Amino acid sequence: MNVRQVLEQLKEGKITQEEAVLLLKDMKESVVKTTQYNNGVVLVEMADVQNKNMFSKELITGLIRTFEEINQNDSCKVVILAGSRNYFACGGNEEGLLELYNGTAKMTDFGVYELPLKCRVPVIAAMNGHAIGGGWCLGMFCDFVLLGSECSYTCNHMRYGFTPGDGATFIFKEKMDINVAQEILYTGKTYKGFQLAEKGVSLTIVSKKEVLTEAKALADEIAQAPLKSLILLKEHMTQEIREKLDQVVEKEWENQKKTLSNNPIVLKNILGAFDAKEPISQLVPLNSVKKGKPIFWIHGDEGELDSLYSIAKELEYPVYGLRIVKYIEHEPRFTNIQILACDYVEQIKKKQSKGPYRLGGYSIGGLIAYEIVRQLQMQGEEVDTLLLIQAPNAEKIMESRKSDYDFLLQGVNRTLIGRNQENQNELSQVLIKPDEATGEDSESYLARLIEIGKERGLSLSISEGELWDMFWQRFQIKKHLFEMILKLLPLPHPNMVNCYYCTSSTEEYYGALESYFMRDTPIQLGLMDADKYWNELMDKVVTKEIAATNQFTAMYEPQFREQLIQYCSEVYNSQKKE
Structure with a gap:
């Protein structure tokens, strides 16, 4: 019996109102x-x-x-x-x-x-x-x-x-x-x-x-x-x-x-067959250079490009970054790296319709950049260069998970580090320790982190409400990037892309700052065996190690950034300018 039939029987007096309520309880219209x-x-x-x-x-x-x-x-x-x-x-x-x-x-x-x-x-x-x-x-x-x-x-x-x-x-x-x-x-x-x-x-x-x-x-x-x-x-x-x-x-x-x-051409056709989607990502210029062969870099693990702007502005080529502008709940593009990469390929091709392409990615963005290479190769396109910056071992990422509280703590503290890049020796006075903030749930915990962070220079121009929205959005993005299926598939032509893998020389993940980034879960092991991992996926991988105090905050250390800029310039200048 469906809802319509129940209502008809009630109208005809065949059942009482109480009986109708019982029949309709938890009943969904089929x-x-x-x-x-x-x-x-x-x-x-x-x-x-x-x-x-x-x-x-x-x-x-x-x-x-x-x-x-x-x-x-x-x-x-x-x-x-x-x-x-x-x-x-x-x-x-x-x-x-x-x-x-x-x-x-x-x-x-x-x-x-x-x-x-x-x-x-x-x-x-x-x-x-x-x-x-x-x-x-x-x-x-x-x-x-x-x-x-x-x-x-x-x-x-x-x-x-x-x-x-x-x-x-x-x-x-x-x-x-x-x-x-x-x-x-x-x-x-x-x-x-x-x-x-x-x-x-x-x-x-x-x-x-x-x-x-x-x-x-x-x-x-x-x-x-x-x-x-x-x-x-x-x-x-x-x-x-x-x-x-x-x-x-x-x-x-x-x-x-x-x-x-796992056929990217079919994936594009499937996604294109349904109604237009609300955009989740955006291609933005990372420097003011207009002439030359473009470079495309993929965001870090919070979907943002903050740490890449300072690198890109020193390069002689136009650099564009892909960032996530909005997390949408139950969005298929946040469930699988192949689906997310398909969305990015479409945006890249709007800027550069034919290869050869030059791609790069920071942190988890490196995994996405690799998948973009795979999809472009399957479409018959050529990819010259893949620059991976601190790109983790995907298998280790899938093995390890952080708590929501750790993600939130790391997000706020990493922003505080960014605000104090020139005063690395004073970070212990700025960063928030896990036991300084309390909260019954993730939302209240973040509110307390922001309250403390504001007192330590988190932002002078943005209100606490705006900061909460920003960090909550980044938290949702990071959480779902870590949770989505990150299994990488083999390249059709692993010998036809030059990969440059740049990482910190230290094996310390958090180093001396460990107590500021962990509340509930063990150390993230994403960079363990990463060099070996990428060498197994591609034939031509050149590894560059740069000194840093730890892996997690290397991109915020001035010396690491300076050497990274120099290395990026060497990589791109070694190729013929167009």
Whole structure:
């Protein structure tokens, strides 16, 4: 029983108000609605209107649950599967496609497309709206298929750049002429129902407004037969398809692993197919140089470029930095390094459309820069230079985690160090010790850190409220950069990029400042074995070690910065100016 039915029974006096409240408690309106008629016909409507009946988890679970109930329903003889408004079904949503791309899910996990096939009674697809990708496949696996002449139909996997799945390579050949089926699958074109009729497709094609009427008329005829006979005939008529389907789908998935998983071109097509997103990153100039071949540097672990400005302004080439301007909760681009890098590649190409490219990254930005190299190489582009500054070992980053309190403490104290770069010997009088600040939760702890920091020169021009917003944003970015999947994939051409790895010579991570950066968790081991790590990923890695008191604050030490500027100049000046 759904919400509408509960309210109707309440209105008709069949249940009391108290009973209605109990029934409605914790009940969510399903995106799959069922209506059963007295003659054994059950109408199943996919009704996620807002999301155009894309295969969200809600729609998938709703369909699975509905067909399970139908298979247990001895009064159901035939099913009509229909869409709502202008859409029958639109296949995978962005979340689902990204899970396939990341390898965290595979096409065969749910098998939505085969629900009508495995239903014990006949299923009629009343495709009274547009059907896209897996949505069209779902309809084609029904026993009877009715299309709307004005509606659009496409099996668009190849338009994204990956091979078809959802049983498409099997069922389209079963239901259509082989030549038409191949055209549909190879081209990924969109067809109106009347265009398919002109091609002689042997499916019932009527006007959109007549689809459901025709489906109900057919269902009424079928429902006149005994249930047992319908079940036996359905089992017999679909036996050959069911026996072959599993093997076909496994082969489809093997092909999709080669064409879909971790393919940056496909990723770009997936992201581009959905509505425009709120920008999370921004490409900004780091110096005033206009002429020459540009250099692109990626932000540090808080998404900011603060420590890179002083380096870039001393170089003779235009340097641009990518920074994160906004953390957005549940944003897919913060879950996987490949997805985030795809966003950055697009911005870089707006500034420089063709290679060779010169890239760099600081801290975690070095990992992202490496992934950008990989994606550019897969697109056939050349990358001259990859400059990695204090770039960690990704495997060590994934092994170690900090508490929220440590992230906040480090963020405020590192800013205090930045404010006192010329007075390194007096840092002990400025930095905040963990036991100086208390708070019941992360928010109140940060407020106390800022209150103390203001007294020690954190900022004279920004209010505590503005500082809280700034540090909280940076904290969210850093936390999620550390939590996202940072596993790096091999370069297509590891011998075609010159990598310059610059790090501090000391093995001390926090050094004498350790007591100012740790409250709850062990020392971060991100730079351990980093040199070895990068040498395993690329063939041509030159390592430069520069003296510093510790690894964590090296970029704020004047001597380290001076030598880093000199080294960057040597690297870029060794290449031909353009």
